[in-house]
Amino acid sequence: MKAIKIFAALFMLFAVSASVDAQELSKANQKLLKKQLKEFKNDGWKVNPGQLPLETQLTRAFSAQSEVDAMGYEVWIVGEGRSTGSVYDAARTQAITVAKGEIAQKLRTDMTSTIEQDLANEQYGADEAESLAKTIVTQQGRSIDQQLNRPKTLMECSRKLANGNVEVLIRCAISADTVSKLAKAAIQQARRDNLLKDVEKVKSQNQ
Numbered sequence: 001m002k003a004i005k006i007f008a009a010l011f012m013l014f015a016v017s018a019s020v021d022a023q024e025l026s027k028a029n030q031k032l033l034k035k036q037l038k039e040f041k042n043d044g045w046k047v048n049p050g051q052l053p054l055e056t057q058l059t060r061a062f063s064a065q066s067e068v069d070a071m072g073y074e075v076w077i078v079g080e081g082r083s084t085g086s087v088y089d090a091a092r093t094q095a096i097t098v099a100k101g102e103i104a105q106k107l108r109t110d111m112t113s114t115i116e117q118d119l120a121n122e123q124y125g126a127d128e129a130e131s132l133a134k135t136i137v138t139q140q141g142r143s144i145d146q147q148l149n150r151p152k153t154l155m156e157c158s159r160k161l162a163n164g165n166v167e168v169l170i171r172c173a174i175s176a177d178t179v180s181k182l183a184k185a186a187i188q189q190a191r192r193d194n195l196l197k198d199v200e201k202v203k204s205q206n207q
Contacts, residue, residue, distance in 0.1 A: 025066060033062045044159040045169065054157055061154035061171045076173040077110070078154070079103035084167045088158065095170040100148045103174060107144055110176070112137045114183040132190075139193075140186045147178050 025033060037058050047054050067075040081098030085091035112133045119129035137144075151172035158168045 045157045057155040078173040091168040
């Protein structure tokens with residue numbers, strides 16, 4: 001009886017959490033969220049025993065994708081991965097890999113843009129800033145991959161297909177703040193490697 005009461009309390013806590021998150025969304029997004037939830041259930045998506053309810057997970061993922069800071073920038077970089085297989089664990093692993101790949105692509109794009117803007121502020125021409133930014137990001141491949149080792153899992157669900165296979169869907173995210181931190185570290189590393197050896201010269205000429 002005690003275990004049942006504890007389970008019921010936890011379920012209510014998750015339900016309240018999902019309700020609060022949903023209330024923080026705009027009316028338009030709340031409507032879209034309800035539509036997505038209905039589509040997911042109709043398409044047969046379910047969660048494994050012990051996981052948060054599908055509604056809670058979808059609300060959390062939807063909230064993360066919609067969240068912006070005071071400047072209007074995204075707070076999370078979100079990636080989605082789907083994979084199909086005869087074994088759940090194998091399909092799940094591949095889905096996570098796909099989701100990480102999507103995050104990595106977005107991270108590299110945002111990081112390139114950030115570095116390019118920083119270089120433009122240091123009196124680099126547009127073409128030179130773009131070329132240097134792409135080079136710097138390419139050289140930071142390992143650092144970027146390390147940031148993807150432990151993404152925050154927002155949603156995990158699966159469904160049985162007609163052929164007996166299982167399809168797994170994963171949505172995960174990393175903080176968008178990672179972009180500025182990586183960009184700053186990358187520029188510092190570029191200076192140490194003399195990739196930006198003319199930066200200080202340009203600065204001194206403009207003082």
